[in-house]
Amino acid sequence: MTALLEVKDLRLAFGGVKAVDGLSFDVGESEIVSVIGPNGAGKTSAFNCITGFYRPSGGRITIGGADVTRMRTSAIAARGVSRTFQNVRLFGDLPVLDNVRAGTHLWLRQHVFDALLHTPRYRRSEQQATDEAHRWLDFVGLRGDRTGAARNLPYGEQRRVEIARALARRPRLLLLDEPAAGLNHGEKLELLDLIRRIRGLGIGIVLIEHDMGLVMEVSERVVVLNFGREIADGTPEQVRRDPAVIEAYLGSDEDDEVPGGRGPTGAAGEETARADA
Template sequence: MSETQQAVRKRTTHQGGEVVLEVSDLAVSFGGIKAVDGLSFSVHRGEIVSVIGPNGAGKTSAFNCISGFYRPNRGTIVFDGQQITRRKPSYITARGMARTFQNVRLFSEMTVLENVKTGMHSHLGQNVFDAMLHTPRYRRSEAQCAEDARGWLDFVGFRADDELLVTQLPYGEQRRVEIARALATQPKLLLLDEPGAGLNHSEKNELMGLIRRIRDLGVSIVLIEHDMGLVMEVSERIVVLNYGKEIADGTPEAVKQDPVVIAAYLGEEEE
């Protein structure tokens, strides 16, 4: 395991402990339509939380507000003790939040290894002078960066050639690369937007194992997911949205039996 992974592993994790993310009364509208309407929830350090709900419930809009891609109309977002409401994505990422997207977003003209290395940019400490002259310090930094990137690829179970362009990979392997790049930023909190989309049954089982391994590093995880089998299996807590509002927040078993949730969402899934 690389030094980067060892550093992340040192973070303590215990459910019900320190709050790493606190969302309070979050609201965002588009053309008079309320995508998120008064959402409040928290995530503890080392906790796996799923956010579920029907299509159009506001899940991805909430993610986009939390990660800085949308500016909410109302509410506050506190991450790791710092106010990040309406901050830019680069600011939020630098403070330890990473995310993946529903549709994999990788640099198509780059190799697998180069894509993962981009996640390390803010931690390298390189300067323009060293890069231009390829000084010994720069070469050492690049060698360590490549080693760490390969460490993260190994951690997520990537099995192909890391010198391939990402466009040459099957979808499941592209998803692994995206998660490896997110982990390369050394996050305290990882947002996963439908990580199971497009994966077959075997790949989803591997994904569940990977999510747990990431949690075991001390990283808190919030995921949006439509596959209820995956959600119920991997989540420690579930937040349910409907029309931009939170209608339930509890353990998988409690949420599964909640009549309000059944009427709004789970009942539809079972039909």
């Protein structure tokens, strides 16, 4: 069976810095795969390559068997890829509902003539977009006001709106970049349930997350990066016991003795050079 997403030997360099160095993994339909690693490991850079924000230095990315490595962001989105961002990116001054309606533009069929004259076809499509937006806001469990400006919502609710907008694009593959960042314990439990319900729709999910409790609970497979290189790929239990993963997160005895070693302290020194969160 063809993988929904297949990444082969992905490489990305910024000058002499290798942000991603030979990453390979795949994601099937209704599968949840987490990509983890210390700060500066190359996780968000890999996301940016998959979605077309960055052009890889090497390697191949396929969506449903089609090579999208050199495609524009819009073309990749049209193939069923949607994402959220590490820092929430909503249209802050627009109403919550309009933020999610914006996600329908990929599949909503409107013509300039209809929009200018507000024809019955235009009014039907606008109502369809509104109904779809409400449906996804219901799905993510938004409890706040949908008519007020998005910036006025609490941070956790803004996260929900961003996920609803991504889902309104009707994706086959959803990339979530640190969706639990800034959430309290109760909100993280709700997020865990939401991710599982999204998977239940048949959508493949790739998750970047620093909350290891959430990662180990929700993931079917975990890919681990360190300094741009893949050091592990397996089930949560396999990754949890992998010596290379333990060293990447906790460091080794030698790292404690050598400034700038490969533990978290050394990784932080590289972080500013990698354009990656």
